Amino acid sequence: MEKKNVVSIEDRIPQLKEARKKKANRRLLFYLSIFFFLISMIVYFQSPLSHIKNIEVIGNEIVPEQDIISLSGLQSGSNIWLINQQAVTESITDHPMISSIEVERKLPQTVKLKVKEKNVIGFVKSNLEFHPVLENGMIVTTSNLQNKGNGPLLNNFSDEQYLQRMATELSKVPVDIFNLISEISWEPTEKNKYKILLYMNDGFIVDATIRNFSSKMKSYPSIVSQLNPNEKGIVHMGVGTYFEKID
Template sequence: MIGLDQGKIVSIEERIPKLKQQRRKKANRRLVTLLSLFFLLIVCVVYFQSPLSHIKKISVSGNDLYKAELLVKNSGLSTGMNIWKLDKKEVETKIEKLPEIKSATVKWSFPNSVLITVEEYDRIAVIANENSFIPVLENGEILEDEGITSSPSNAPILIGFTEGEILEEMVNSLKELPFEILYSISEVNYTPKETDRFHISLYMNDGNEVSASLRSFSKKMIHYPSIVSQLDPSQKGVIDLEVGSYFKSYEPGGVETSEEEGEG
């Protein structure tokens, strides 16, 4: 028994090389770690001091109504600016102050590029005002200070409307229409009658005319595609939506049809 126990004993002389080797490995790992940190620090210092840390490119996407140059100007960003001074939330807030911007997102792309992505409010109409057009946004805001010289091709033109109850009613009614119906309208004329001061006349892109009252316009206009589908495509005329729905062809002796409200 004594002999077996003595055979398992490892002398200090035998353990010393192994201990030295373990200590050497630990020291090497520490040295590598310190050198890596030092190298990383040098790289960071060089990056901060070099042009690589300055904004080189600013890209804009999602814009249609606003030019990219205008959005960049309002963002407060500029090329050459230190990218580490970029406050994304602050830049997004600045851009969202523009009346036609619904939301803005700013992202940094390594090493020195910035991407601005915006979502704009749709223009549901423009108000004809002498030699310019005043945009009306989908949120109901009327941009009186931003008259444009040309009308957007897809937005209906409001003619004869002045600021007040009638215009507000018109805007609220347009907001309730699906875009496919909204953009099928070419013009909306305010044509009050003695019996109805809310009367309007619409000229459609398909060549038809619609006579309606703002009091029931949005509810009845939703059925416009269904009404038109029942008419002869070769005949154009006036669709009266004031009471039920009634069609009168422009052609003398043309077909006239009448439907009760809710039918068709």
Template sequence: MGKKNVVSIEDRIPKLKQERKKKANRRLIFYLSIFFLLISIIVYLQSPLSYVRTIDVSGNSFVKDEEIIEASSIGEKTNIWSVNASEISRAVNDNPVIQQSDVNRKLPWTIEISVSEFDHVGYMKQDEHYFPVLGDGNVLENLQQSSVDGNAPLLLGFSDEKYLNQLTGELKKLPESVLQLISEIHWNPSDENQHKILLYMNDGYMVDGTIRDLAEKMRVYPSIVSQLGSESKGIIHIGAGVYFEEFNAESEEDSDNQESTNEHEQ
């Protein structure tokens, strides 16, 4: 029979003690790490390191950054982890110009506020100044401009807010490509029809129509114009039916002659 190796308990005890000591040390290091991590988190949360230092605002053109930041109520000592994104979003959305906003944290100390504003569909003129008009009929009287950008028409004669709101509601449904073709819209009510309007187009045509269903009827404007001769200019009627009325060339000629006669007389 082969000789067996016999290890006494006395020989194994030092090894067992050493392994237990290693396990105890690892356990101690683990608990100490957790302890110091918790202490670090508490110190961080209570220190200026967790304060919001930067607020990035994007997507705004009508509303100033400062107005949005003020509405958010985020101050110099606001803890980034105490920021309630949904509450800030609701506060920012109270601005009638802002349609929607999103609030996000960007560690270590930045809050991002992204907004989308209602599109402006026209301009109102008052005392040589122009004011953007939103799709909900709201006139931005605090954003006066000395000129218009050509991306939306000038709205003239709308002394009744009811009809202005109806018009802007229709304009916001229009494709941008069609909206940019309109230079001016005049409210031209009659006793029979308070919704009558007259549109002056950038391509030289005029459109006689009504506020009702304006978006639906104006969608076909490009196709109507494409069927007219390039030399033909006149009024496109888009009421109960669609028809074209060419400008009276003879009347225009008489008008030109009259102006010429007046100039000679002067």
């Protein structure tokens, strides 16, 4: 008959004690780690390391950086983890020029505000100040705006209805042609309330109408390509298209 090895309880007690000791040590280490982690977090939240030191604004071209920071309500020295992102977003997008905003924590101590401004199709001048005109025809008269856009200067648009129509048409003009327009002047007549004159960056003047302006201007590059660049004049793009030389 095969003899079996039998281990007595007395022989196993040291092994059981050692296993229990290791388990207790691991448990103690786990609780100590949690304790020191919590202490570290409390110290961190109470220390200047968790405070906002820098506020970065990117994406703005018209609205000054300081205006956006003021609207956000963010201040250096406040806790970076206590930012109410929804409140900051709502405050900044209340500005008529701001379309959207993203609030991003950039650890350790920087908050980044990514701004998207509304589409500016031009500017109007008033009291030596330039006010942006949005694609819906709204004139933004908020103070401290900077004339950094590429939009044309819109002159003599004393009637809001025609300014809105002009803004809508400009928003549909291809970018390469839009950038050629320096100024647009509303020059209504009894027969044509929609008459406008465009002063182009290439030196030509365009006699046109607000009606279907965006579609008609698409042919402008091909028209001027057939003209002598040294002969300046008026490109008529109303009922018919022709060139009138100016001596």
